[in-house]
Amino acid sequence: MVSGDKSFSIGCSGRGVRSSSRDNPITMVEHSIDQQFRMVKESGVFDYIARLPSRSNLGEYQTAMHKYDLRVEQPTWYYLLGRDEALLLDNLLICREVGVKHHNIMTFTHHADGHALTDGEVVDHYLKTYDFGMSHGVEPSFEVHVNMWTEQFKRVLQVAKQVRSRGVPFNFTMDYSHVNFKIGNDVELELSGIRADVESGQLLIDPFEADSLCDQWLGDGIVRLVQFRTAAPNQGPNIWSRNEDGSPTRGIQYPITRPLPGEWHSPWHAYLLEPSKHVIRKTLAHHLHEESSRLRCITTEMIDMPDYGMGARYNLFEQNVEAAKFIRKTWQQSCALHLAGLLEP
Template identity: 50%
Template sequence: MEFSIGCNGRGAQHIPGKVVSVDEQFRLIKSTGVFDHFDRMPQPGLEREYIDAANKYDLPIRTGLWSYTAGRDEAVLEKNLRLCKEAGAECHNIMLYTRHAQGHVVTDQEVVDFYLHAYALGEKIGIVIGFEVHIYMWTEDFRRVTRVADMVRSHGVPFNFVLDHSHVLLKVDNLEEQDVSGIRADVEKGLCIIDPYEPGNVLDDWIAQNMTVWLQIRPVSPNGPRNQWQLNPSDTYGRACQYPFFKPRPGEWHSPWHAYRVEPCKEVVRRVLRQHRDQPNSPLRWITTDMIDMPDYGGGCKYSLLEHNVAIAEWFRQTWEDIKAEKTSGIPAEARSR
């Protein structure tokens, strides 16, 4: 099955940080000619503007996300699902914070309970829900993902996964980032393998489970440079969650750029696509490009977020055609598109 390819609304701008109206975001994304949908949940107070812009530019809102705290936001979840459905969305990405409303690290069972609650609401309202691997969320400890997925599936429902591989790749060869996740000791012992080129790595495990409903594409570099233009005094922000897809022009970025650092991202995308090609029951339906403007990403940078999102979308479309063709031609997709 083919995909719907969307652009994150935060990436619908040329100069990160420059305010762009909702109407202009939709206009810019539509004008590129490479996207099928707009990726962002209508923001509070601007709901009508999003819906009107989607209709005006014939660019549907098919995906969007929100962050939730277990034990506090169950009612907010239902409100958001209904809002997304009204806006025409097909899938809602749930990012569940590491901490419960009571202050403790959310347990596996609490994650499962939140998922089952969300899944039941989604079934009733008519929208697919998914859980994303992401920093600041319970999934930042990658060891928990398969464990929770198995617990969910034991209830007879699928575990819908939103794969943002950038949040894994940024921790490769980065001890500080591994410490944030609490996985450093297991990585060093080979019990948690995060290098996508090593057998038994978590990304291959997740892909093989055939549970990815939504793939987000944002390059990062293993042990890449932090966002020097968004570091704050407490050193909380400016994490290395975004690496330019192509070489920035002079003055557009704070660090040296090397093409080889983008390859791990491309390789993971190829593996996801091969899995999708070879699995008739693949649930993958939505693809989004996610070069965005937040402090841990492209905030403060000078390169055009939209140009990079367009380049990713064009590369993805060509790569998917090459992945389909390689089965009969014998020519690897890597040799066709770079």
């Protein structure tokens, strides 16, 4: 960490605070709120826990926050327009009540009536959310995520431009795992509407490429929050899990450390982590070099759920601890190289 406007916080997703093992595979059953806070605090590598309290457990969260001197920040929730407007406003009020400064928002691609949201509808949604949230001291930030309007990656900068034309900053949460797992996967690239652009070289999504999508988002100054989940290029589905309707999952989580025998369903190769790690390297280098950087939080997002860690036998929380250690080590190295004049932006 550094002082001044280059400081940022590192947190752990509440969905990843789970002591799983070969004998205790990852499920949706969570530890108590008190135990989650204790684990995050005792790890010594996190500044906050990222989970949104509900009205029913708000008191438990407030008690745990005080007991462990650990704040809640960058909580995430998902919203379906035409159904969840009141829920969104109430969640912003909950954020205010527990001192959250940034609410991470995922908005589904389609409206409750079935039509796909237009850019204009997303812009209007953002502006209304921003006005309400900021009036209560809570910044909204819209996340890139599968099944959400942002899965059409090219829309992000289009919407950001329209929002800023209204005199309002566009806050963006960059979770590049939702891009990295699509590298080399024609079906996934088609779902994002970018297969032709990628094949022609007009759009680069590999973060090792200059002027990749990662570089474009960073360079546009929209990145406010970051989520860090390691995901392998062209990763296969999570074969140890199924969606609620029985359909196959996607594969958007790759263990950050070598799994022990029986902990993971597929061969593991360290080099497949590099695109995910390079996004963090690029993000922190950009944050150090650019006065325009607006980065405030990085949350580790090794989580449960079918497309991610459900059914795996590795220790889910330790995956998040290792992810946080990587962020902190990379930051220290970046600062040292920056001071020596050796860090390239």
